[in-house]
Each structure stands twice: as C-alpha cells, then as structure tokens.
Amino acid sequence: MSAQSALVCRLTAAVSPEELLRLVMEGVPGLRGVALFTQDDDTPVVSIGESCDDAQSVLLDLSDDSEYRLRTVPHVPVSPEVLAVMELRLLYLDTRDTAIRLGNELAALTQAAKTDALTGLPNRHALDLDLDRIDAASHAYAMVFIDLDGFKAINDHYGHALGDSLLKGYGLWLSRVTGPWGRVYRMGGDEYLLLMTDFPGPPEAFEAWAHERLQIPFVDGVSASMGIAWRHEADTVSDVMRLADQRMYTAKSDPENAARLTDRRAAFRREP
Structure with missing residues (x-):
C-alpha cells in the first residue's frame, strides 16, 4: 500500500x-x-x-x-x-x-415538558405518562391529592417571592419524606399529588403515615388538606384521581380536620 x-x-x-x-x-x-x-x-x-x-x-x-x-x-x-x-x-x-x-x-x-419550572418536580404531563405505564403493568398504587390551605393569604401578604419559596420548600419536603416509596408531582398552583407505589405496609398504615408526615410543619397559618384514593377503588385512572380530589375537598371543608391538623403540627414541633 x-x-x-x-x-x-x-x-x-x-x-x-x-x-x-x-x-x-x-x-x-x-x-x-x-x-x-x-x-x-x-x-x-x-x-x-x-x-x-x-x-x-x-x-x-x-x-x-x-x-x-x-x-x-x-x-x-x-x-x-x-x-x-x-x-x-x-x-x-x-x-x-x-x-x-x-x-x-x-x-x-x-x-422540561415533564418538569414544573418553579419547583423542579415532575408536572401533570409526567404524571400522565407514569400513570399510563403503571396502569398498563397492573401495579397497585395510591394517589394522595394535596392542597395547601392558607397559602393565598401568605402569598398576598408577604409577596410572591415568599410564596414561591414556600411552594419549593414544601415540594422538597414531600420528596424527602416520600423517598423511594413513590413520586411527588406539582399539579399547579398550591396543589400536589403523590403517586405511592411501594409503601412498606397496608393501606391503613399508609393513611396514618400520610396524614402525619405529609403535613406542612414549618409555616404558621398554612396547612395541607389531603385526600387518598387507591387503584382498586375505581375503574379507571381518571376515576381514582377524581376520588382523591373529592376526598381532599371533603377534608378541606371539615372543621374537625382543621383541629386535627393543629394538633399534629404541635406534636411535630415537640419531637426532638
């Protein structure tokens, strides 16, 4: 050559x-x-x-x-x-x-299309994709729909910068306490959704854990109303989400729920 x-x-x-x-x-x-x-x-x-x-x-x-x-x-x-x-x-x-x-x-x-720009959490589009995948595999799961009570007053009084920090901080809190058991999504505004697929316990234990650990403990005047629904409770994914949403709004309008949230916040702050 x-x-x-x-x-x-x-x-x-x-x-x-x-x-x-x-x-x-x-x-x-x-x-x-x-x-x-x-x-x-x-x-x-x-x-x-x-x-x-x-x-x-x-x-x-x-x-x-x-x-x-x-x-x-x-x-x-x-x-x-x-x-x-x-x-x-x-x-x-x-x-x-x-x-x-x-x-x-x-x-x-x-x-970017699957990520909430403010919090960095997965958004509604990411949730839809995950639900399609999980439902196709017939995987059991729970949905926790969360809405922050009192957020608007904080946002209006102290400004959007503090409000944005609260939304990001609470999203980080949810991600940390959820860990490997599920995934946290921001649905928009002050609404979040947890898709729990691997909680190490029965539904009763999960519901007790959720109401205890998913509360917002660090801002006076703001609390979280939540509704929980399981895959086996409805025929379709949309119905499961709708049921969780309905239960969240029922909890939001329940005066006894507000009193229980105050007790949980006080208990959290007493923990060493």
Whole structure:
C-alpha cells in the first residue's frame, strides 16, 4: 500500500478535525503547519503545528463547493484524493456533532415538558405518562391529592417571592419524606399529588403515615388538606384521581380536620 493510500485510510477513521489535521501533518512530507478554515471566517477552526498566517502559507479549497479551506505551511502539494477524503470526513463529523447537539436539545426539551419550572418536580404531563405505564403493568398504587390551605393569604401578604419559596420548600419536603416509596408531582398552583407505589405496609398504615408526615410543619397559618384514593377503588385512572380530589375537598371543608391538623403540627414541633 502506498503512503498516500495509507493516509487516506487513516483519514477515514479520524474522530475529530484535530485528528484529521494531525494525520495530514504526519502523512504529507514537508508540512510544518496546517489550519482548517470555513469559507466565511478567517479564524481557523483548528490548527496544528506552525502558524499559517505568514507569507509561506497556501490556501486550498477542499473542493469547488466545500464549506472548508485548508491553509498549509509551506506550500506543499496535497493530492485531490486526500482533500476529497478530508471533506467527506468533515461532513460526517459535522453531521454527527449536529445529531448529538439536536439529540441533547430534544432530551432537554422533553425533560422540561415533564418538569414544573418553579419547583423542579415532575408536572401533570409526567404524571400522565407514569400513570399510563403503571396502569398498563397492573401495579397497585395510591394517589394522595394535596392542597395547601392558607397559602393565598401568605402569598398576598408577604409577596410572591415568599410564596414561591414556600411552594419549593414544601415540594422538597414531600420528596424527602416520600423517598423511594413513590413520586411527588406539582399539579399547579398550591396543589400536589403523590403517586405511592411501594409503601412498606397496608393501606391503613399508609393513611396514618400520610396524614402525619405529609403535613406542612414549618409555616404558621398554612396547612395541607389531603385526600387518598387507591387503584382498586375505581375503574379507571381518571376515576381514582377524581376520588382523591373529592376526598381532599371533603377534608378541606371539615372543621374537625382543621383541629386535627393543629394538633399534629404541635406534636411535630415537640419531637426532638
């Protein structure tokens, strides 16, 4: 195999423009410097070896309609075959990098579409996707619908900055106490939903745990009303969510529930 043929073979495997130029430097006798430019920019994309800005450098188009130009020091003939393979490899590398960038952008957009911008929690869209997956697997679960009582007064009196901090803080609290047993979603406004799939106990124990641990303990004047519904209690996912929502509003309108919340808050603050 001739030296030029060996160089062409190596160029077809280059994984970056830098490696491409390095191979050209090594494979073309007499080259002391080489730089790659685009047609619209005099700043090199990448350069290897000596500076290509002096009078000895020669500018070569890789082809008649190529996006790239090659500048060498000194003027050393580079075969059309080498230039053609360089152009094809650069086209491949550009396409690869564009595909990676677009893939990353798509992944970021997909994640953003499933994430609440304020709290960083999964949003309603993420909940719908998770419910479809879990329901298809016939996995048992409970939904806990939560609404914050007194939040509007805090938000109106102290401003949206404090209100936003409260929403983020409570979302973090829910995520921490829920742990690996389920997932927390912000439904919008001051409403949250917990999808519990792996609680280590029977429904009665879970309901006692939920009313104890999911309360908001750190802001006077704000409490959480919640309603719990289980998958086996309704025919469809929508009906389970509707049942949890109804039970939450029943709890919200129950005066005895407000008294129990006050007792739980006091008990929480007495804990060491």
